Amino acid sequence: MLTLLLILLPIAAGVITLLSGDRLAKQVALLGGLVSLGVAVTAWMQFDPAAGSQFGFKYAWVASGGISFAAGIDGISMVLVLLTTFLTPLIILSAFKHEYKNSATFYSLILFMESALIGVFTATDAFLFYLFFEAALIPVYFLAAVWGGENRLKVTLKFFIYTIFGSLFMMVALVYLYYQTPGTHSSEITAFYQLQLSPMVQGFIFWAFFIAFAIKMPLFPFHTWQPDTYTESPTPATMLLSGIMLKMGVYGLIRFLLPIVPEGMETWGMMAMILSVIGIIYGSIIAIQQSDMKRLIAYSSFAHVGLMAAGVFSSSLNGLQGALIQMLAHGINVIGLFFIIDIIYSRTKTRYLDQLGGISQSTPHLSVYFMVLLLGSVALPLTNGFVGEFLLLSSVFQYDGWLGAIAGLTIILGSVYMLRLFQKSMFGPKSKWVEGFQDLTASERAVLLPLIIMVFWIGIYPSTFLKLTEPAVSQLLQLVNN
């Protein structure tokens, strides 16, 4: 039942936010986010990693379509639910300093999004997963399209069509799989795991799933919607997109692609792997050349997600564990970085590195927080990025030595663009744009501090989270290897 509560709470909070009017919206939304976090932490406390899917419930929903409203939490879901509920209040808090018009709608959309995301990560019915997967798009579309930058209309429409396009293929695959289940058909994900599909069918299903998830993450060459959308969206929406939504894609790979079509993986996995590795290098190189800070982080995010996908496609314990912990780490780092860029932008009205410089002279706090998040992102040992990146690279290396070597370049390239970002904005002579730059306010610190704590927690003691996911991941791998 806790799962149902987790899905419904943000919706309820969103509705209350909407009703409470523009003046109170912020506080109510934050409260709603915090309550959800509280419930998630309670679930975590009671959670037994070895026991498989827990807190489940199931209602028949559309009997003839074989759809039931069924959800539950296993180790993999738990990590992502924690990530979602942890980040959402921070995203809400980070929006506090802006005065958004119609703020009640704005904040309730964030909460609706949270609910859909938790639904995606906990659904145990394939069609329910699909519903949430699609439904998550609508709030974020409106967030980006109503409160976004100048080109928002074109960009968000492209984003919407692109991602729906991918997921519809997944729907076809799901419907097909549904009719392959024996007896009275079932759309439970575990029922799909039992299917014996011919190699050719596995190939088709592989691509249907791959395209859906690759567009969402995004992987090379399906990424073209991403930088524009990230840049044009208001920062809270960008945070939702990069911090949580792209994890839907990686989660989908782990939950659907690997276990359902293992033979398809054998045939086409190498190709997917190569695409992922191309994405890593390509994203990094473009990131190096960016001057707009938001775009830079967008491309770095694109590079990082490539590495996660590569880990998943290696279908090894290290790869999957690495991908999961990296999802956590990436979510935390990227949200922190976008927030800092938003702070810089709201004070200087520019995001261009060429126009910035010397911020650190007046901002000891900002510089330190920024640096820690950067180093986390660059994967310095003892920070959160290191654990994931290490596991991921070792898994890719085991899969194929050459690919591993190429993917390893990400560490060097990552340092190049990240340090360049820091150097150009924080050091050097003070530009005219940064005159009178104020250091962090208390509420800004309230957003960054939890993130910094998590950077070190995951970096120093990752087993808190690795232990959580390990039983679920090994179980999944057993399925794949059978």
Add this chain to the structure above:
Amino acid sequence: MYPIILLSFLGVVTLFLGFSKSKNILLPATLLFLIIALASNFIEWNKGPLLYFYDMLRVDNVTLAFNGIILLSAFMIVAISGGFQDNADSEPAEYYGLMLFSLVGAIMMVGFEHLIMLFIGVEILSVAMYILTGSNKRNLRSNEAALKYFLMGAFATGFMLFGMTLLYGATGSFKLAQIQGFASNIPAGTQSYILYAGLLLLLIGMLFKVSAAPFHFWTPDVYEGAPTIFTTFMSTVVKTAGFAALFRLLSSSFSNIYGFWWIVIAAIAVLTLLVGNIGATSQNSFKRMLAYSGISHAGYLLIALTALTKPSQNAIIFYSLAYSLSTISAFGVLMLVSKEKTIEGQPNERYEAFNGLAKQNPLLAFVLAVSMLSLAGIPLTAGFWGKFFIFTSAAERGIIWITVIAVLMSTVGIYYYFRVIISSYLKEGDLIKIRVAPFYQVILVLATFLTILFGLAPGIFEGFM
């Protein structure tokens, strides 16, 4: 059965009401008549298959469900018609009378057991539509549309009659059951070409009525030219009746020669999807876009016909309901908005007319947005489940490729449906606050509410079936 008798009688009563001095009584009276018809429709619910008129008309739960959708749509459309009081030339009694008569035709199409009934039903419905299309007498566009519709419709009727004649020649009967008997007893290795030719010609006639490509050429012009209220009627009632009839025809008489006709319907479905969706992208007029979108929805419904599985029937019913609700909301908002703005004395039906709608009229913008999301098939609206059920019915038959094409085309759909949402929510405009009559508002809210309700819990509907 009851609605046929009642509506024929009440249609005449409506005409007589037209003689009274006060025209204000017509709208409430017609609404009342429709409620009576709707209620009487469900008297026979669960009474099992009943046959009337020398076994020429059939009543069972499926036909009652289709009738229910048709009557509900008609009720909602009449409710937002506003009594035709703003136009001095209008003849409300005749319009309402014709609408009631046309419903008789629609109900005959839904429940026919005999091809003559189908023919009479189609003609009653069509003739009423020809007249209503041209009802805006002083508008050239309306006149042209009526003439075009009439000429093309007459042609289609010719095909249909010829098809029926051939079927009679082949099978010796107009009764569906006997045609089925003949079609299922064709000796192996032989072909009955007369039967096949008859079926194809009959299909052409019917496909014309539901505006499937390549018989769709009249649709955009007629939809655009007809007064919007009748366009709404055409695109919901006529389409639902047409698909109910097609489904009955194919499922009860020709299911045994599925192998012969399925590929024909499949090809037409694909063509219709392509024409409808691609045609809609290049429109600047919202009304024309809805016409093309109507064509594309005929394409989705044809997929359910292609599959012809048990779920197909429910899929068609659900889809028709979802589509009718959304279409009525969309046209309903269009009528309000286009009246506010005019180009050269005509209502402005372009996308730009919706600019800034959300700011002054949040309710209208929301109704419009939900209807567009539903037509586009976005989850948590009824339209999504409509598409979903159709895709599953095709998948059950194992026709995956057609679903893939439909999926591609649905993505195209998002482009043009979202243009309206973008106009109303994201663009600046100078629309003032539009006054919406309370009853009008109730209908729009009801349609939106049902769209969302069926989107959240399509199971409600299933329990009902």
